[in-house]
Amino acid sequence: MPRKYRHIKKYEKEIVELKSQGLTLRAIGEKLGFSLEQGKEFFK
Numbered sequence: 001m002p003r004k005y006r007h008i009k010k011y012e013k014e015i016v017e018l019k020s021q022g023l024t025l026r027a028i029g030e031k032l033g034f035s036l037e038q039g040k041e042f043f044k
Contacts (some may be wrong), residue, residue: 001038007033008042 008015011032018028025039 008038012042015039019043 011034014032015028018031019025023031025043026036028034029036031040
């Protein structure tokens with residue numbers, strides 16, 4: 001379950017790095033506490 005709302009832009013570098021390592025949006029979300037929908041929106 002995602003944590004309370006967090007500003008995803010604060011984690012931009014980390015998200016991009018994890019994505020480049022091959023992690024899925026779902027895995028990134030679980031690791032950083034974001035929902036899958038927030039991850040999808042970030043990459044739009």
